[in-house]
Amino acid sequence: MLNENVREKLAVYAHDAWSGWMKYLFRKSAKNSDGTVTIPVWATERWMHQANTPYSKLSDDEKKSDLSEADQILALLKNMDFDCGTCEHCGWVHSGDKPCTVRRG
Secondary structure (H helix, E strand, C coil): CCCHHHHHHHHHHHHHHHHHHHHHHHHHCEECCCCCEECCHHHHHHHHHHHCCCHHHCCHHHHHHHHHHHHHHHHHHHHCCCCCCCCCCCCCCCCCCCCCCCCCC
């Protein structure tokens, strides 16, 4: 099981990613006099398309943002000496408490 330090660092990352997205969203939106914001049509169409499209169906350009997020998570895990390597038996990544049950050869 992951220790609390790893959990906390991942929670910090999740919050930073979310807050960064919210700041971006509000920068792109129009601020109304009543305190609400209006998301522009171009942004609504783009983000709804991306939200409703499985990752595997996104264009290479659209995947760049998700790959960047994945790279940041991997860097965070590596800085904590967390083993992100794939299993020599099956090619999947296993958590420390769930060893691989596949044995080849």
